[in-house]
Amino acid sequence: MTVSFAPIWAVDVIGSILMIVLSILCFRLARQLKRREADNIMWTYLVWICSALTIFAVSRSAGHILKQILLLTGSPHLWASISPFSGAVNTFTFILVGGLTLFFERTWDINQEVIQDRRSLQNAHSELLYLNENLERLVTERTEELALSEQKYRGIFEASRDMILVTAPNGRVVEMNPAGYQMLGFQSLKNENGEANSRDFFSSPKDCEGILSSINAKGFVSNIEMDLKHTDERRIRSLISGSLDQGAAERDSTIHFLVKDIEERRRIEEQIAQADKLASIGQLSAGIAHEINNPLGVMLGYTQLLIRQTKEGSETFQDLKTIEKHVRNCKTIVEDLLHFARTSPPKETTIRIDAAMDDVLNFVRQHAEMERMQIIREYDPSVLEMRLDEKKMKQVFMNLIMNARHAIGETGILTINTAYNPEGKSVEIRISDNGHGIDKQNLSRIFDPFFTTKPTGEGTGLGLSVSYGIVKNHGGDIRVESIPGEGSTFAIILPVVPPNISDESKIDGKIAADR
Template sequence: MTLPFFPIWFVDIFGSITMIILSFLCLSVVLELKRSDPYNVIWTYLLWLCFGLAAFAISRSAGHILKQQLLFSEREFIWDSIRPFSGAINTLTFVFVASVTLFFERIWKIHQQVLKDKQDLQSAHEKLFYLNQNLEDLVAKRTESLAASESKYRRIFEVSKDMILVSKKDGLIVDMNPAGYKMLGYNESEFLGKKKYFQNVFAKDANWTIIQKTLEKMGFISSFEIELKRKDDSRIHCLLSGSLDRDSSETENTIHFLVKDIEQRKLIENQMAQTDKLASLGQLSAGIAHGINNPLGIILGYTQLLIRDEDVENEKYADLKIIEKHAKSCRSVVEDLLNFARSSQTEKEAISIHEAMDEVLNFIQHHSELYNIEIEKDYDTNIPPLLLDEKKIKQALMNLIMNAKHAVGKSGTIRLSTAYNRSTSQVTIKIADTGCGIEKKNISRIFDPFFTTKPTGEGTGLGLSVSYGIIKNHGGNISVESEPGKGTTFSVVLTAASRNLGG
């Protein structure tokens, strides 16, 4: 069965014409879209796609119409000649459409990246615009914040009672707070504009080496005990902590130090150790004294009995007197031992400390050679009567003044002074001399029983120990400051109107 030719011809011709019309309609629509948004990549892609489809529609439709005309006029041989060219053109248009599609995928990725970059750029632009518009406010706020922070830490720096010091790694001092200058005994003006090194105020150079090595290894050092030299060359015990400060490039530029004065703590520790030591020695001394006292009494008693039966002119009498003399001397030492060891009840009464000091001084002046020794007095007239055991306090003062007398020798100055602190109700008594002074190594032993620097036979070494015990039994404190070749000062601190202190 053969289909009628006309329907096929009609459909082919009509379809080809319709295809051309539709492709050009699509092309015109895309052109309008492209004109409205020239940089839209989708419209660009569709435009090229429509160009390809229009070219394909023209190529195919023209070929089909020509084919039908040639077949209708019975010239098939002509169509057979040009058909390969028509097919090639159709193939090329399809290749073009496919190429546009494949190329678009790459273009689309680039377009998306461009859009992202555009958004990022827009965001950066908006941020930059905001910063530009608000830069002054932001700078002002940041400056205010930094100023507040600087003020806060500067206040801490200024009012801290501990030394805060900033130095370079080599120890060059960059900054130091007022407490640091006060601790070292300097004025700030003595440091300004001058190169001062922290290690120069160390009593021991080895301590600075240890600190440097620890900081290099650990980056910090904590509670390291050191001694610092003050301007007057005195020493002060301190606890040092510090840390390395690194800048943004991790370069170690400066060291921040915090130095705490522990001189008072060391003093209390030494006093407690001294008290414990004296308590132990007191128990030992009491045992020794009691063990010696009885046989010594028998020796002295029988010696005195024998003396009564001997003629004064007899040689034996002289020998017995020598025995009596040395026995009495031994008894005096034993009594000192017992006084040191015995914590007897103190019988307190209100007395004038100045009268007690003057009576002791008068007694010494009558019984010792003080002709070439100058006595200076500086009494605080505001001192109220003190509740003291008069006999014992005079004994303590006697020992201290006699110690000063032995220190100055045949000439020099002994200065007696008192001061009253109303806020603490404390009375300070100072007995100073211009004698030979005490070597530093002996300061810690000065109140030890039997410790003396005098030649053998010139002292028992118990005087200062007894004075120490008496002052402690009165609830007071006794301390000593000395510089070899310049003199010594003993300071006694007692509390006024303290009926509950002591025995």
């Protein structure tokens, strides 16, 4: 049986033609993709593969068709001559495809990195475009934020009630807030050398050097008590903290100080200590006075009996009078101690300060040889009537005026003035003299019981202590300012409406003899 090869030939020819057509279509599509993304190495690889496949398809299909034609025309020997060339072309095509695949496989990683870099560049380009378009707005927003931050911290700096000081590490003052100017009394940070140094603010420059050394070594100091110096040479007790702010460069470093004025706190602490001291001494004095008072009474009584029985003018009579005098002085001191130790609330009545002061001045003029003394009265008419214990307040005025008379002698100047403070709702009474003043080392002891600068026998040292207690019992305060060689000023500050002070909180004090 003879089998016909016609169907096989037909399939071979038609398949070869279709293979050529499909490979050419694939090549065209690959080129179109390549044109769209010329930098995509995948499309380049696809173009080369499609080209190789097209060559293979043309070579193989042409060979198959040519073979059938030669066999049909009876020329098989011619095909035998051409067949090796067709096989060589096919082999070359496969080698080309393999070579292309190996080449593009090696360049794939590089291509991916290139693509990633390109995307990064594109993103950076987009960001640059965004920044370029919005730079002015961003700069404006950032500037506003910085301005708000500067305004906030500047407000804290300016409004602080405590002194804020910024200096260089060597102490050169960079900046100081208004509280610092007010605290130290400075109008400007310029001095004779052109610029201020923090050493100018301390009572002792060595104190400042010690603080600067500690900060530069440790980076900070905390709550150090030292005396600063006001422009009027007054000392201000202060609590100092500071820290070193390291700048980008060493020359940009600064020291930031926070300084609290604790002068008022120290004054209150001294008042509390004084009150405790007065209370302790009062208890001790009461016990001693009671034990001494009775024997003194017996001594005085027997001395007076002996005086009556002794002839006046005799030596014995004079000796007995001397004993009587000194026993009376002792009894006066004991009575002062008892008065000092007793607690009694003020018996308030409505009085005028100027009238009470005039009564005291009229009395001492008649009994204290003050005719040649110049007395200056400066009464504030706005000081109205006040609720005070008239008897005790007159005793305070008496003690202060007599102390002034002792300080200035018979020909000095005594100045008395009153002033109403509407903000503090208080009245200030100042008694000043141009006498010898009080030494600085004695100022802190001036209100201590039994402390006196008078010669022995001329004062008990209780006058100012009693006055201190009386003023405190009225809810007020008493202060002293003195310059040796120029004079002293005692200031009494009384509330216009005295607070209700409980008996437990009142400071012992009552009328006593002159210091």
